Amino acid sequence: MDLYVVRHAIAEERRPDLVDASRALTKSGRKRFARCVAGLERLELRFDRVLHSPWRRAAQTAELMTSLGRAIEPHEALAAPPSRGLLEVLGEAGETVAVVGHEPWLSELIAWLVVGEPADGDARFRMKKGGVAQLRGTPRPGRMQLRALLPPKLFLE
Template sequence: MDLILWRHAEAEPAQPGLDDLERALTPKGHKQARRMGQWLDSVLPENCRILVSPATRTVQTVAGLGRKYKVHPDLAPGADASDILKAANWPASKEAVLVVGHQPTLGQAAALLMTGEDSDWEMKKGAAWWFVQREPDDPASLYLKAVMQPDLVMK
């Protein structure tokens, strides 16, 4: 199974009176989302299932990909790493899954996948981490296929 974790691009800072779910991308964030979306579209399988947090900033991020997606309420801010893996049906899914979500949850999911332990790993804004597990019942068949961030994508 392929699992791609994509952190939302740069968003407006939290403000008093503004619901966290309503925070939008900054102009820089829109640029990051377009660049990463173009790269991901060029490398993702056609049948990739795309799951997105209900937050405005994640929905705006995935728009840069230009593919159909499903908003998944269990991916909202405050979710934990196990929520991400469960939503993606890790490692049993027969198709690649792209999850667009938030820090610290995505970094925690990456750490859990790579080490089997709870840890807080940082995932940069707009970055994507691509994991592959060749055999669903063999955690030793897991590897990190790619890590990409917006400023490394060719213009």
């Protein structure tokens, strides 16, 4: 399996009057991530599924990926620390799958899949907003290899 781990694009800043799950992408965040998607299109990537956190900014990021995926759908497990349930879903999701979510949970997921244990907030694999990591292998602890960690800046130049 090829798993692409995508951090949501640049979103509104946190505010006391705004629920975190409701924060939307900024205009700049949309524009920058659209360029990232264009870069992924140039690599001829196509996803069997794009799973995303139900939080607004992750859903909006996934929507920008419609040209890359056959099925785009929310999954509650991507709005929480990584779990065995998420690994089961990934194991049945297809050969080429993208997940869109949030830090620090994405870094923890990558560490768990590559090293065999979650990083517990220790960002071994720091994900920039709009960044993409490619993993290959079986979605089980310690059974995947990190193939690429692509910062969004790579697609903007």
